[in-house]
Amino acid sequence: MTEKFTREYARSLDAKDELRKYRDEFYLNNDGVYMDGNSLGLMSKRAEQSAFDLLNSWKKYGIDGWTEGEHPWYFLSESLGEKMSELVGAKKDEVIVTGSTTVNLHHLVSTFYQPEGKRTKILADSLTFPTDIYALKAQLKLKGYDDSHLVQVQSEDGQFLKEEDIIEAMTDEIALIVLPSVLYRSGQILDMKRLTEAAHERNIKIGFDLCHSVGSIPHELHEWDVDFAFWCTYKHLNGGPGSVAALYLNEKFFGVSPGLAGWFSSDKEKQFDMDHTLTPAQTAGAFQIGTPHVLSVAPLIGALELFHEAGIENVRKKSLQLTDYMMELIEHELKDDGIVICNPKNHEQRGGHVYVEHPEAARICKALKMQKVIPDFRTPSGIRLAPVALYNSFEDVYDCVQILKTIMEEKRYNQFENERNIVS
Numbered sequence: 001m002t003e004k005f006t007r008e009y010a011r012s013l014d015a016k017d018e019l020r021k022y023r024d025e026f027y028l029n030n031d032g033v034y035m036d037g038n039s040l041g042l043m044s045k046r047a048e049q050s051a052f053d054l055l056n057s058w059k060k061y062g063i064d065g066w067t068e069g070e071h072p073w074y075f076l077s078e079s080l081g082e083k084m085s086e087l088v089g090a091k092k093d094e095v096i097v098t099g100s101t102t103v104n105l106h107h108l109v110s111t112f113y114q115p116e117g118k119r120t121k122i123l124a125d126s127l128t129f130p131t132d133i134y135a136l137k138a139q140l141k142l143k144g145y146d147d148s149h150l151v152q153v154q155s156e157d158g159q160f161l162k163e164e165d166i167i168e169a170m171t172d173e174i175a176l177i178v179l180p181s182v183l184y185r186s187g188q189i190l191d192m193k194r195l196t197e198a199a200h201e202r203n204i205k206i207g208f209d210l211c212h213s214v215g216s217i218p219h220e221l222h223e224w225d226v227d228f229a230f231w232c233t234y235k236h237l238n239g240g241p242g243s244v245a246a247l248y249l250n251e252k253f254f255g256v257s258p259g260l261a262g263w264f265s266s267d268k269e270k271q272f273d274m275d276h277t278l279t280p281a282q283t284a285g286a287f288q289i290g291t292p293h294v295l296s297v298a299p300l301i302g303a304l305e306l307f308h309e310a311g312i313e314n315v316r317k318k319s320l321q322l323t324d325y326m327m328e329l330i331e332h333e334l335k336d337d338g339i340v341i342c343n344p345k346n347h348e349q350r351g352g353h354v355y356v357e358h359p360e361a362a363r364i365c366k367a368l369k370m371q372k373v374i375p376d377f378r379t380p381s382g383i384r385l386a387p388v389a390l391y392n393s394f395e396d397v398y399d400c401v402q403i404l405k406t407i408m409e410e411k412r413y414n415q416f417e418n419e420r421n422i423v424s
């Protein structure tokens with residue numbers, strides 16, 4: 001049985017891996033192990049190519065690039081929204097590529113948070129990513145309410161949320177619910193279908209932040225009847241630093257007046273009429289504001305092709321195999337070193353990364369980086385390791401755990417301060 005914990009075994013898993021060929025599509029640092037694709041996905045050759053293509057269309061066409069060339073800029077946000085819709089289980093015109101995660105959250109909340117009578121509060125959770133909370137508090141303030149109108153469901157253990165607790169907090173004072181699909185630390189998946197049903201039974205609108213699930217797990221947003229969702233494209237989708245984000249708007253809201261309207265909210269046929277009365281697009285496209293950031297959209301053309309070819313179900317299957325394997329290795333090799341696995345063990349609740357804790361986490365991460373293993377540190381004691389289906393191998397996982405083992409056994413982290421870097 002020791003065979004399982006050898007490099008040969010890792011290689012045998014790689015030999016059977018049906019997504020193996022995609023590894024060559026990416027720029028990997030060959031003598032290192034990248035485990036941070038859940039913070040910033042690596043560059044693919046196709047993403048690089050599509051970025052060059054759009055620079056060239058600017059060079060070649062000037063202003064006419066809006067309508068000429070292989071990827072006319074004027075329709076790009078819509079056509080990429082269509083491509084992305086298969087990753088979130090939406091209809092083609094329910095997704096638009098626009099803005100940033102935080103701006104899209106502001107936009108959706110400014111539209112759907114309509115306090116009325118007793119229903120004045122927003123429901124969120126206590127473990128979500130800070131930008132969501134900052135945006136929700138700012139939206140409350142714009143409508144004349146203070147922070148006491150933000151209800152944050154608490155976690156018993158600081159790692160996980162219970163759907164029962166969230167549902168219990170859906171009182172008749174709640175006007176809107178915004179939750180993450182996957183918690184950014186522990187990697188817990190929330191049951192979006194169940195939560196949406198519970199919210200709708202109580203007449204509350206509900207939206208999800210998909211930053212940590214898009215490109216890593218499949219979704220059925222339309223079938224689950226989710227009202228809205230938003231996500232970034234630079235993590236699991238590999239769109240590059242600051243690549244343009246996306247959002248989902250359930251088709252039942254087509255025609256709604258967008259809270260942060262701009263001329264790109266227009267029906268595309270009417271936009272250049274230059275009328276001072278907005279005719280919003282009858283699609284999710286109404287949630288665009290101004291001119292799209294074409295050069296930051298460009299890499300997504302190539303990046304999304306890879307997902308389309310590989311298939312999100314296959315990505316999910318391999319991702320679970322990788323994280324299963326990583327957890328098995330950690331439990332076998334590192335059980336005496338105080339490294340505790342804190343992500344859900346079952347498949348239904350586990351997102352795309354492994355999350356472990358150790359009191360020396362900050363400097364363990366620095367020691368890993370010195371040995372060219374790239375994790376990310378989450379204060380105060382968390383280490384996230386994300387083996388990514390499209391470009392990480394089982395051998396990468398093996399190397400990562402072996403290097404971590406030497407660092408722990410030889411206490412190589414002692415040479416570093418146990419403090420986070422400015423970006424971690």
Ligand SMILES: *Cc1c(COP(=O)(O)O)cnc(C)c1O
Pocket residue numbers: 100101102103128129131132180184209211212232
């Ligand atoms: C990464 C992340 C964000 C980032 O928002 P930006 O506007 O892209 O900076 C927001 N929410 C969650 C849950 C994230 O993981």
